[in-house]
Amino acid sequence: MSKKIKVGIVGCGGIGGVHLEAYKKISDQIEFVAACDLNAERAAQRKEQYGFARTYTDFEEMFAKEELDAVSVCTWNNGHAPISIAALKAGVNVLCEKPMAMNSKEAEAMIEAEKKSGKLLMIGFVRRFGENTKFSKQLVDNGKLGEIYYVKTGCIRRVGNPGGWFSDKKRSGGGPLIDLGVHMIDLARYLMGKPKVVAAMGATYDKVGIRSNVKGIVQWKSMDYSDYNDVEDLAAGFVRFDNGATLIVENSWTQHIKEDKLYLELFGSKAGLQMEPELEIYSEENDYLTNVKPVINENASGFGNNFDREIAHFVDCVARGTQCLNPSEDGLELMKILDAIYKSAETGREVQL
Ligand SMILES: NC(=O)c1ccc[n+]([C@@H]2O[C@H](COP(=O)([O-])OP(=O)(O)OC[C@H]3O[C@@H](n4cnc5c(N)ncnc54)[C@H](O)[C@@H]3O)[C@@H](O)[C@H]2O)c1
Structure with missing residues (x-):
C-alpha cells in the first residue's frame, strides 16, 4: 500500500x-x-x-x-x-x-x-461535486443545451445572517455575495464552460439588518456568534463574459419574502436547464415542448x-x-467577479475588466 x-x-x-x-x-x-x-x-x-x-x-x-x-x-x-x-x-x-x-x-x-x-x-x-452538477455538466459538454447565452441565479434567505465573523467585514470581506454568491456564481460559470468576466454592474443594500430579534424560528448562527453587522443584506449583480453570455445574480441573508429561494437557470439555444430548485430540462421533441426530469437519488446529491x-x-x-477539478485560477476568476460587483455597487458605475 x-x-x-x-x-x-x-x-x-x-x-x-x-x-x-x-x-x-x-x-x-x-x-x-x-x-x-x-x-x-x-x-x-x-x-x-x-x-x-x-x-x-x-x-x-x-x-x-x-x-x-x-x-x-x-x-x-x-x-x-x-x-x-x-x-x-x-x-x-x-x-x-x-x-x-x-x-x-x-x-x-x-x-x-x-x-x-x-x-x-x-x-x-x-x-461542483453534486450529482445534479455532474449531470448538468455532461449535458452541457455534450452540446444538448446548445450555446448558453444567459444565466439567472439567486440564493435568498428570509432570515439568515449567521452573525459573528460572517457579518464582520474585516474578517469576511463582505456579506451574502461573498458567502452564498460564491457557490452560485461558480456553479453558473462552471456549467457555462468557464468564460472570463469582462464587465459587471452591481448594487448592495443594508436596509434590513441582522434581525437577531426574530423569534419563533431556528436561526443558524456562526460558532462565535455576535450581532455585530457591517456587511450588505442584499447584493444584486449583472455580469458580462468574454463569449457574450451574461449572468444575473442576487443573494441575500435577509429579505421580506415568504420563504427562502434558491435558483439556477441556464438558457441555451437548444434547451434550458433549471438546476435549482429542482433539476429539469426544457426543450422540444417532434415539435412538442418537453420537460425532462432526471431521476437522481436525493441522498446522492446531499451536502455531506x-x-x-x-x-x-x-x-x-x-x-x-x-x-x-477545482483549480486555483477558477477561484481567482470568481474573486474578480465579486470585486467588480462590489466596486460597481460602491461607485454606481459598470466596472470593466
Ligand atoms: N463550502 C461550504 O459550503 C461552506 C459552508 C460553510 C462555511 N464555509 C467556509 O468555511 C470557512 C469557515 O466557516 P465556518 O462556518 O466553519 O466558520 P466557524 O466560525 O464555524 O469556524 C471557523 C474557525 O476558524 C478559526 N480561525 C479563524 N481564524 C483562524 C486562524 N487565523 N488560525 C486558526 N484558526 C482560525 C476560528 O477560531 C473558528 O474555530 C469560511 O471561509 C466559510 O466561507 C464553506
Missing part, C-alpha cells in the same frame, strides 16, 4: 468538522497529524474526536514543526490567503474553503505561491456526500497527481 497522506487542518469550526468527517471516511489513505485553531479548546476537541497527533493555535508554528502533505484551510475568510501561502511555502498541498480570499489581489498572491511551490492549491467549490467526494478528490490529487 502507498504511504498515507499526512493531513493537517487550520480552522476547527463548523465546516472544519465536515472536512474531518470526510477525511475519516478514507482513513485508510490518510493520517490525522495536526489540528490548529485560534481557540485551543476547539483544536483539542478535534484531537480527541479524530486522533490528531498534535494541536496548535498558531499556523506558522504548525507549518514550521510538522511535515504535512495536505492541509484543509477552514478559517474565517481573512485567514485563507495568509494560511494557504504559508502552507504552500512549507511545501504543503492546500484545500482552501470558499471564497478563495478576501479579494482578487490576495487570490493572485496565493496563485504565485502555488506556482513557486509546485504544490496544489484547490478551492472548496463543493457544489459532496464534501466526501471533494475531500476524496483532494487526497487523490495529492497522492496520485490526478488533475484537480
Whole structure:
C-alpha cells in the first residue's frame, strides 16, 4: 500500500468538522497529524474526536514543526490567503474553503505561491461535486443545451445572517455575495464552460439588518456568534463574459419574502436547464415542448456526500497527481467577479475588466 497522506487542518469550526468527517471516511489513505485553531479548546476537541497527533493555535508554528502533505484551510475568510501561502511555502498541498480570499489581489498572491511551490492549491467549490452538477455538466459538454447565452441565479434567505465573523467585514470581506454568491456564481460559470468576466454592474443594500430579534424560528448562527453587522443584506449583480453570455445574480441573508429561494437557470439555444430548485430540462421533441426530469437519488446529491467526494478528490490529487477539478485560477476568476460587483455597487458605475 502507498504511504498515507499526512493531513493537517487550520480552522476547527463548523465546516472544519465536515472536512474531518470526510477525511475519516478514507482513513485508510490518510493520517490525522495536526489540528490548529485560534481557540485551543476547539483544536483539542478535534484531537480527541479524530486522533490528531498534535494541536496548535498558531499556523506558522504548525507549518514550521510538522511535515504535512495536505492541509484543509477552514478559517474565517481573512485567514485563507495568509494560511494557504504559508502552507504552500512549507511545501504543503492546500484545500482552501470558499471564497478563495478576501479579494482578487490576495487570490493572485496565493496563485504565485502555488506556482513557486509546485504544490496544489484547490478551492472548496463543493457544489461542483453534486450529482445534479455532474449531470448538468455532461449535458452541457455534450452540446444538448446548445450555446448558453444567459444565466439567472439567486440564493435568498428570509432570515439568515449567521452573525459573528460572517457579518464582520474585516474578517469576511463582505456579506451574502461573498458567502452564498460564491457557490452560485461558480456553479453558473462552471456549467457555462468557464468564460472570463469582462464587465459587471452591481448594487448592495443594508436596509434590513441582522434581525437577531426574530423569534419563533431556528436561526443558524456562526460558532462565535455576535450581532455585530457591517456587511450588505442584499447584493444584486449583472455580469458580462468574454463569449457574450451574461449572468444575473442576487443573494441575500435577509429579505421580506415568504420563504427562502434558491435558483439556477441556464438558457441555451437548444434547451434550458433549471438546476435549482429542482433539476429539469426544457426543450422540444417532434415539435412538442418537453420537460425532462432526471431521476437522481436525493441522498446522492446531499451536502455531506459532496464534501466526501471533494475531500476524496483532494487526497487523490495529492497522492496520485490526478488533475484537480477545482483549480486555483477558477477561484481567482470568481474573486474578480465579486470585486467588480462590489466596486460597481460602491461607485454606481459598470466596472470593466
Ligand atoms: N463550502 C461550504 O459550503 C461552506 C459552508 C460553510 C462555511 N464555509 C467556509 O468555511 C470557512 C469557515 O466557516 P465556518 O462556518 O466553519 O466558520 P466557524 O466560525 O464555524 O469556524 C471557523 C474557525 O476558524 C478559526 N480561525 C479563524 N481564524 C483562524 C486562524 N487565523 N488560525 C486558526 N484558526 C482560525 C476560528 O477560531 C473558528 O474555530 C469560511 O471561509 C466559510 O466561507 C464553506
